[in-house]
Amino acid sequence: MREGYTGHLIERELFGEINKRKYKEALQKNYEIPSAVFDNFELFVKESWKKISLEKSLALAKEAQPEDSDPTEPTPRFAGDLYAYVAEELGFKKEDDFKKLRFYTAVRSHADQRGVDAFFELDTARETIFVTLDVTGNPKKGDEWRADVVFEWPMDGLDPKLDKEEWARKTREIADRVIYEIQKRGGK
DSSP states (O other), X not given: OOSSOOHHHHHHHHHOOOOHHHHHHHHHHHHOOOGGGGGGHHHHHHHHGGGSOHHHHHHHHHHTOOTTOOTTSXXXXXXXXXXXXXXXXXXXXXXXXXXXXXXXXOTTSHHHHXXXXXXXXXXXXXXXXXXXXXXXXOTTOGGGOOSSEEEEOOTTXXXXXXXXXXXXXXXXXXXXXXXXXXHHXXXX
């Protein structure tokens, strides 16, 4: 975990990644894309991301979540901890409350090409609020950032067991930024 970290490894470790099989099926169903195009999946996504809007990219990512994933109990560990902090700040206590807040990975999807690694959805009385996230190990990334919440993560990583205090501090800091975005959009 602590050596040779790349941007994609950070994304995958923090957020997981889409299920490519499900993603291909969703693309074929929604866009009638021939299966031969998927011979090089990563290249296809990289070259075609501008043809699919962010809204549609997020919908595709939702359809392609990892096997056995639950958007109200996300994995990996960071996603779960982040979800828990956000839910706590929203004052969620009952099971029905938690169903209103969902977390999805977008790693390796068209949304990822737009600078969105993951996103939250929150159902309010009026609408569904989306808050997008992008993690980077590159503080000079600059204008490429397109998500609502962009945050840096150490290139040598953080271990929730070895770096307990820093892990909790960093996760809570990001959760506070998610809450700010929710409130800005009229959520709790």
